[in-house]
Amino acid sequence: MAAADNDALIRFQQVTKRYGQGDAEFLALKGVDFSVSSGEFVSLMGPSGSGKSTVMNILGCLDVLTDGEYYFRGVPVSELDRNQRALLRRNHIGFVFQGFNLLARTSAQENVELPLVYRGLNKKERNRLSMAALDKVGLGNWAHHHPSELSGGQQQRVAIARALVTTPSILLADEPTGNLDTERSQEIMELMAELNREQNLTILMVTHEPDMAEYSHRIIHFVDGKVDREEQPQGRG
Ligand code: ADP
Secondary structure, three states: OOOOHHHEEEEEEEEEEEEOOHHHOEEEEEEEEEEEEOOOEEEEEOOOOOOHHHHHHHHOOOOOOOEEEEEEOOEEHHHOOHHHHHHHHHHHEEEEEOOOOOOOOOOHHHHHHHHHHHOOOOHHHHHHHHHHHHHHOOOHHHOOOOHHHOOHHHHHHHHHHHHHOOOOOEEEEEOOOOOOOHHHHHHHHHHHHHHHHHHOOEEEEEOOOHHHHOOOOEEEEEEOOEEEEEEOOOOOO
16 A cells, blocks of 8 residues: 655655763664655554654654654755745644643634634635634534633544644644543544545554554554554454
């Protein structure tokens, strides 16, 4: 199923990441190779400390690698300057976090609109796009509610709508169900699987829960700063 490497949306080639210097030096990634094609839904799994967050931070242009290369649509990201990386992040990458990270004092719709404010869109356009994004996650009727009036599952839906409102090339989800009970978790995973299937949304998700990884096409297991193995979830052919 994985496309040839040069078709990859994102590709890590022998990526290393060193934190600190001298005695405090720590090699968090030790030569990581993997790629994700457009339209794939991939899970990253592995023990705590195995490097998953480091990978996500580099992918999201929140941090830079030490050695090797990160290609985004074939473009070597380490050759981009700070501003170009910020544009790549803003224009192509959507983030969803375990803790939802919504602004408490603003409505669901205002939360979803925020990335569009940064893009300088006018109120009418922001309104149209944020309502469409809330509809996509099944919250069209909740637009004017504040996060405290929403369940955890609904808050994560708002966060997904906020990530999607800019039509990113990839959604990076860091333990998106980590704060939710089993039933809400399954609803969120069904929503993500549907967005992947019906809107061709590319998703890369970190999860500790095998049941959640089952929703993806491919699982990449990390151990000690390296890819240990890749597998297809059972139940997928
Ligand atoms: P995971 O997400 O799989 O739990 P991380 O990517 O967070 O793993 O961490 C990988 C390793 O890098 C861990 O041993 C962690 O302590 C270390 N690490 C992460 N961030 C930093 C940092 N800013 N400075 C020093 N070490 C770090």
